[in-house]
Amino acid sequence: MPPKHFHLRLLSLDGRPWAVALCLLFWLSSVCIAQTSTRPEMSVEMTTNTPRIALGESGSLNLICRNFELRSSPQINVDGLQIMQRGKSSQITIRNGERSRQVTYTYVVVGEQVGRFTIEPLRFSTGSGESLASGSVTFEVYQPDGSQTEIANEKPYFATLELAETKLYVNQVIPATLSFFVRGGGGARFTKVNFTNDALAVRSRDQFANTQTIIDGIPFSKTQASYRFFAMKPGEFDVQADIAAQVQAMNNRFGGGSGFFFNRLEEKTLRSIPVKIEVLPLPPGAPESFTNSVGEFQMLTQVAQKSGLQVGDPLQLEFIVSGVGNMQIMGAPKLSGERSDGWKVYEPSREYDPSRSSDGLNPGVVRFQQVIIPQRAHTKLPSFQLSYFNPKTERYETLESEALTVSIAEDPQKTDSQSAAASQSREISTLSAEAAEPSPKAELPEPQFSDVLYIKRTRPHWLSSAAPTFADSWSAMMRFHIIAIGLCLAIILALGFLRIHRARKLASEGPCESWSDVSRFLQGSKEKDLSNMLRQLYQKLCELQDSKPKGFEKEAEREIFTKVQAAAFTSTSSNVEKLSLVTALKQDISALSRKGS
C-alpha cells in the first residue's frame, strides 16, 4: 500500500515537478490517441419497408444516423407524397469494446398521387464539419384494383399480391408487396409464405409493416411484406402466394373495449389472389461479356496499388457495380481475349449482400474482387467489360472499366536470373552425364477435384426400397433376441422331455440293479393303474433281490419288499389306500437310493 501522502508528495513542487509534467503529458496524449483511434465512423442512411404503397395508404420511411444525432428531424417534402414525422428512437451497441450509437427518425409516407416519387439524398453537416449524404429512396404509388372491395365484403381474411410490373423480361427483378387483410382484427404475423410458381426466384426482404386501412367502409388491419423476384423462364404465369399466418383474433370477453388481454392467436392459411404475368425472353445477340443481368447499372473500378509494381506482382482490382436491377445472378466483369494479353487473370470473387441488393425500384450494390498478375511491363490496366440487358431501352448495354494508369516494371532480379539460368544451362549441357548432380525429387501431383465423375452405366444391384434405418436394425435385433430366447426354451424343454422319456424306457425295459433304478422306475411310472404298477414294482424288487448275493440285508429293505408283496397280490384294498402306499414307498425308496449313492 502506498502512503496516503504519496500523491501529495508527487504533486508538490519540492518533490519531482518534472515527473508531474511528464505524467500529465502522457495522460493527455493517451487520451488524445484513444479519442482518435476509437472514434466511430459516422454515416447516414435512408430506407423504407414499403417501397410500393396504394393510393391514399401509408408506408414508412426511416432515416438512420450512425454515431451522430440531428438537432431535430429534418422536414422532407416531395410532391405526390405526404411525409409526416412520426418519432425517434436510439440504440447503443457495444461490440468488442467499441461503442456505436444509432438514431432512427421515422416518418409516415402517404401516397397522394399515382406514380414514382424519389426522395433525393439528404445532406447533413456533423459537429466536426464533416458532410454526410444519405442514399435516395423511391416510392411507387399505385391505384389499387377493385377486387379488394369485392372480397372485403365476403371474407374476414384475404391476401393480395401487388406487383410493380406484370410484363417483364427473364431475370428482370421487380418488387412485390404481399398484403394480408384481417377484418377489424388486431393484426397478423406471417409464419410461412410460399410462392407457388417454380419459374420464379423469390427473396423476402424480411421487412414487415402493420397498418390499419378501411375498404368499402369496413376497417381492416393490413400486414405487408416486401419481396423481390424475377422469372427464370419466359411464358405466362399466375403468381400467387400460399400464406400461413398467425392472426390475432378479437375475443373480447367483456363484449367491448380493447380486449387487450383476451386476444388469442389463430393459425390461418390461405392463398393470395392470383396475378397474371407475362415474361418475355431476352432478345438474341447478347455480347460476350453479358452475365445474365437485367437492369441499369454503373461500374466503378478501384485498384489497391498503382505504382512501384513489378512483373509478377499481383494486382487487386475491385469493381463496384451499382444500379437498379438483378444483382443476385450478376457475374463478374470479363476480360476479352486480346485485352488479356500479358495478364494472368484469376477467378474473381463476389461480395454480394442480399440486404444491399436492388429490389427493382431502389438501387443496390455488388462488388467483385479480381486478381490479375502482369506477365510483362504495362502502363495501363486492362479494361474489363460488363454487359447487361436494359429493359427500358430494350437493348444490351456494355459497361467498360476505367483503364487506370499504372506503372509496372520488369523484375530486374528475374531478368538477371533468367539470363543466368540460360547461360548456366548452356554450360551444363557441355558437362558429362556422370558429373551431373542428382536431380531433385519430383513433387507428387496434387489431385484436382475439377468436376463430378461421369454417371455409372453398370447394371445396378437393386436393393430393398426402404432406407436402412437404425430403428429397423434395432427391431431386427429384438427379433433376434426373441428367437434366441424361444430356441433356448425349446432346447430346455426338449432336454427335459428326453430325460423323462429315458427314465420311462428304463422303467419298462431296463434291469434293476440298485435302489436308484427302482426310484427312477417309480418316478417314470404312470399312477393311473396302481395295481399293475405295484406288480411291476414287485418284479423290480425281485430283480434287485436276485442281483444282490445276500438278498435284502437291511430291515428297511425287507419291510419295503413285504409291503409291496402284500399290496401287489391283495385285491381288497381301495385305490386311495394304494395311492397312499405308493406315495410312502416313493419316499422310502428315494431315501434308500440316496443312502446307496
Next chain:
Amino acid sequence: MKRLPLLSTTFLVVCLFSFRIDCAHASDGFDEQFAEANQLFENDNLSAAMANYEDLFQTGAVADELFFNLGVTAEKLDRPGEAALWFARTEVLTPRHPEALQSLKFLENEYGFLHFEQKGAASALSDVPKVWLWWGVHISIWALILTVALIVISRRRGRRRPGPVAVAVLSLLVLLAAGTCLYLLRGVPAAESLARVTATEVEALTTPEPEGKLVTALPPGSEVEILQDYVSWVYVEIPSGVRGWVEKESITPLLW
C-alpha cells in the same frame, strides 16, 4: 450331450438367418428404365434424365448406381444441394463409395458446404456403421451365455473342454471391442437425424420465423443434424458447432 457345441453354433446361425437382413428387390423394368435414363443423360437431355431417375426412385428402385447418377445429373442441372444429398445417400448404401466421395469433395471445394467432421478415434471409426457394432454386441452376448452354460454343464459332468472356453474368451473380447467403439462413437450423429440443405440461399435463424436474426448462412449441400421439429421449421445443429432454425422445406433428410 456330446452334440452341445454343434447345437450352440446351429442355434446362433438359425437366429441370424431366421429373419431377413437385406433382400434383393424385384427389378422388373428397372434395368430398362435405368438404361433409358443413362441414354438421355448422354444425349444431354439432363432434365428428362433426372425425371427418369427420380421416377425410378419413386417406384421403389434403390441402388448406389442410381443414387450416384442422380447426384451427377443434379450437379449438371446446377442443383448442388440435391447433388450432395444423392452422393451422401450413395455412401449410406455403400460406405466409402469412391466415386461418391470424390464428387462430394468436388462439391465441397466448389460450394464450400459445411459437414460434420470427427476427430481422433471417432474419425477412424466413423466409417464403421453403428448397426454392425450393435450386432456385434448382441451376438457376442448370446455366444457368451451359451458357451458359459456349456462350460458349467461340462464341469458338472467332470469334463474339461478347451473349445467353449476359447469361444467364451473370444466373445468377451468382441463384446468389449464393440462396446468401446460404441462409446467412442457416441457423439457421432445418427443417420436418421442427418439432413442436407437442398435449397439455395438458406439461412439459419435465431427464431422459427422469417424475421429471426441470422445465425449463419448455409451453402447448398451443407449437412445438418435435426434436433427438433416445429410446424414448418426445424431446429438444427450446424457443423460449425452452432444451432439455429431453418425452414423445413430447405432441407431434405439423408434417409429416404
